[in-house]
Amino acid sequence: MQIKDGNFSTRASEALADASLQKSVSNLKRGFVAARARAVAALPEYEAMREAGAAIKDHTLDNLDFYLERYEREVVRQGGHVHWAADADEACRIVRQICTRAGAKSVVKGKSMVSEEIGLNEALEADGLEVVESDAGEYIVQLAKEAPSHIVMPTVHKTTDDIADLFYKHHRAHGFDERETDPAELIGQVRSILRDKYFAADIGITGANFLVAETGSNIIVTNEGNGDLTSTLARVHIVTAGIEKVVPTLNDAAVLLRLLARSALGMEITSYTTLSTGPRRPGDADGPDEYHVVLIDNGRTKMLAGTFRPMLRCIRCGACMNHCPVYMSVGGHAYGWVYPGPMGAVLTPMIAGHEKASELPHACTLNGRCQQVCPVKIPLPDLLRRLRHDQWEAGFIKSKVRWGIGLWAWLATHPALYRVSTRIGVAVLRLFGKSSGRLTRLPFAGGWTAGRDMPAPQGTTFHAAWAKRNPQR
Amino acid sequence: MSESRRDDMLARIREAVGGNRRSEEDLAQLEKRLTQPSAAPRPRVSDDRLGQFIAKAEANLITVERIASLQMLVPAVRALLSQTSAPPDISVAPALEHLGWPADWHVNIGAGRRKEPMSVTMAVAGIAETGSIVMRSDPTSPTTLNFLPDVHVIVLRASDVVDYPEDAWARVRAGAPGWPRTVNIISGPSRTADVGGIIVRPAHGPKSVHLLLCHD
Numbered sequence: 149m150q151i152k153d154g155n156f157s158t159r160a161s162e163a164l165a166d167a168s169l170q171k172s173v174s175n176l177k178r179g180f181v182a183a184r185a186r187a188v189a190a191l192p193e194y195e196a197m198r199e200a201g202a203a204i205k206d207h208t209l210d211n212l213d214f215y216l217e218r219y220e221r222e223v224v225r226q227g228g229h230v231h232w233a234a235d236a237d238e239a240c241r242i243v244r245q246i247c248t249r250a251g252a253k254s255v256v257k258g259k260s261m262v263s264e265e266i267g268l269n270e271a272l273e274a275d276g277l278e279v280v281e282s283d284a285g286e287y288i289v290q291l292a293k294e295a296p297s298h299i300v301m302p303t304v305h306k307t308t309d310d311i312a313d314l315f316y317k318h319h320r321a322h323g324f325d326e327r328e329t330d331p332a333e334l335i336g337q338v339r340s341i342l343r344d345k346y347f348a349a350d351i352g353i354t355g356a357n358f359l360v361a362e363t364g365s366n367i368i369v370t371n372e373g374n375g376d377l378t379s380t381l382a383r384v385h386i387v388t389a390g391i392e393k394v395v396p397t398l399n400d401a402a403v404l405l406r407l408l409a410r411s412a413l414g415m416e417i418t419s420y421t422t423l424s425t426g427p428r429r430p431g432d433a434d435g436p437d438e439y440h441v442v443l444i445d446n447g448r449t450k451m452l453a454g455t456f457r458p459m460l461r462c463i464r465c466g467a468c469m470n471h472c473p474v475y476m477s478v479g480g481h482a483y484g485w486v487y488p489g490p491m492g493a494v495l496t497p498m499i500a501g502h503e504k505a506s507e508l509p510h511a512c513t514l515n516g517r518c519q520q521v522c523p524v525k526i527p528l529p530d531l532l533r534r535l536r537h538d539q540w541e542a543g544f545i546k547s548k549v550r551w552g553i554g555l556w557a558w559l560a561t562h563p564a565l566y567r568v569s570t571r572i573g574v575a576v577l578r579l580f581g582k583s584s585g586r587l588t589r590l591p592f593a594g595g596w597t598a599g600r601d602m603p604a605p606q607g608t609t610f611h612a613a614w615a616k617r618n619p620q621r
Numbered sequence: 622m623s624e625s626r627r628d629d630m631l632a633r634i635r636e637a638v639g640g641n642r643r644s645e646e647d648l649a650q651l652e653k654r655l656t657q658p659s660a661a662p663r664p665r666v667s668d669d670r671l672g673q674f675i676a677k678a679e680a681n682l683i684t685v686e687r688i689a690s691l692q693m694l695v696p697a698v699r700a701l702l703s704q705t706s707a708p709p710d711i712s713v714a715p716a717l718e719h720l721g722w723p724a725d726w727h728v729n730i731g732a733g734r735r736k737e738p739m740s741v742t743m744a745v746a747g748i749a750e751t752g753s754i755v756m757r758s759d760p761t762s763p764t765t766l767n768f769l770p771d772v773h774v775i776v777l778r779a780s781d782v783v784d785y786p787e788d789a790w791a792r793v794r795a796g797a798p799g800w801p802r803t804v805n806i807i808s809g810p811s812r813t814a815d816v817g818g819i820i821v822r823p824a825h826g827p828k829s830v831h832l833l834l835c836h837d
């Protein structure tokens with residue numbers, strides 16, 4: 149996928165002015181955050197499970213070469229093929245070659261973030277292949293020629309009315325003549341259209357939530373059953389996966405699956421967890437004739453080698469964005485690429501390059517919520533700070549951003565002035581936040597607060613409180 | 622794929638993690654870890670394993686019915702069908718072919734069909750932790766029967782219910798010829814919330830999942 153032109157600030161201001169986006173995003177906020185909190189509270193073992201999950205990921209990353217080789221050996225033993233792609237172009241070339249050799253005309257896809265990362269749909273369509281996304285959300289954004297705005301809920305920015313219009317326009321070709329607005333009817337149309345596509349598809353492409361070295365399996369989780377039909381009905385099943393997806397054993401995968409469902413959707417488990425291993429066995433009545441896995445590096449080894457290794461623990465649950473005040477205000481499209489929110493603010497500059505995403509590490513208030521909810525304990529704020537530092541050193545930061553940080557840094561290194569300016573700030577903020585303890589309007593900054601909702605400072609500044617408590621100092 | 626590209630990529634990964642410095646001892650440890658049971662913390666499962674399994678399955682919107690033996694399977698399926706007026710047209714997994722299906726029904730033995738009102742399949746395990754049902758593909762158990770029907774009827778022996786997925790893998794492995802092409806862990810009907818955040822059932826898979834828990 150192309151990185152969007154323009155910059156984060158422009159897209160963010162546009163998003164803030166979009167009322168329908170704001171409504172969807174606030175629904176998301178209520179739903180996901182509450183569901184996750186309930187799921188976590190119900191489980192006394194949760195903290196220990198997080199520790200265990202992070203430890204499994206760390207151990208695997210520390211020995212990634214070993215586990216990838218073992219995984220490859222097992223896939224081959226089960227009759228599958230493993231392909232190694234150093235970057236996006238190579239990955240696309242490999243998939244295109246598999247399609248050409250299979251004489252393929254049509255491709256059905258299950259949800260795969262990495263396939264969006266490498267721009268796979270565009271590459272296949274350029275070869276004249278029909279490519280259809282099967283996850284209802286991905287299908288909708290593909291039809292609308294948009295990008296997903298959330299890694300778990302791609303359509304969080306679209307209302308039912310938007311989707312009704314979209315289907316009315318495109319589904320007449322399939323015999324659906326009425327404009328339907330009932331979600332069940334709309335999904336029914338997708339079900340009926342995709343049913344034919346699954347059976348007609350030459351190639352089924354899915355991602356992988358995990359690759360298991362022990363058995364050579366790939367694991368996907370879905371609630372719809374789309375990825376599962378995609379893996380089963382096409383003649384050729386291709387799995388696209390980042391190299392960091394491998395885990396040692398099935399039991400390790402079980403630990404991470406517990407964290408994933410709770411963090412992504414606040415559920416104990418999704419409707420379907422499917423393990424695919426090699427092609428169909430002799431005598432099987434269904435399943436693909438060929439099974440291919442494309443292991444994709446695309447910047448990951450670079451992260452593996454340095455300070456950013458912890459980012460490769462990410463299991464793509466989306467919890468960090470659901471709890472991010474910046475993401476919640478501006479939505480996913482403002483981040484301009486496949487991965488939004490805090491994880492995207494780290495991954496995008498690391499994969500696509502600093503020069504293409506210099507603003508993202510600054511779209512963060514360093515409030516630390518993302519790290520608190522991350523199921524594999526990725527220190528996202530630290531990594532973002534580190535990126536800011538690296539960008540600063542490399543001179544990628546725009547003058548305005550530099551100026552803002554510069555002013556803050558200057559104030560912070562002049563304690564007296566810092567105290568005065570923050571004290572004035574607190575007094576003004578308290579005045580306007582009196583009634584609810586929550587500020588939604590600031591004087592002289594209507595446009596700014598329309599897009600922001602900030603807690604009113606309680607009490608006084610830290611400095612003042614400290615002085616009161618320790619009068620001798 | 623070119624061999625050298627694979628080797629180059631692996632070499633870079635090895636370099637990044639210091640894999641070249643691994644001793645014989647380290648390697649032995651890694652091998653050992655691959656076969657060791659997991660010591661990771663898990664959610665507690667109640668002493669009443671079967672009770673928890675049923676409660677969790679029902680919370681996942683799987684309907685559960687107990688039958689005394691496999692001989693009760695055909696009558697149980699007939700009772701499910703009698704709610705509709707259409708003449709029975711179902712798919713049955715080859716594993717359950719021998720159970721004496723009525724001659725006047727249309728019974729497809731084999732893989733799922735594009736239009737599939739109902740399928741009847743056999744599970745290899747149930748998981749009490751989450752109320753999930755484990756399906757294993759093999760010549761007698763096609764994967765498409767788990768996803769194409771409107772109504773998915775699954776038979777599971779009560780004695781095959783285990784506490785955790787960690788306990789289910791051995792049951793998956795047990796059937797010949799070893800690890801299967803597909804394992805489906807099913808924890809409810811197919812659903813989506815991609816239109817307006819409203820939950821709709823079904824999405825691409827079954828609208829309902831009915832479990833026949835067999836006690837023989």
Ligand code: SF4
Pocket residue numbers: 411461462463464465466467468469491518521522523524525526
């Ligand atoms: S960074 Fe953590 S919270 Fe964010 S998507 Fe990845 S695993 Fe989930």
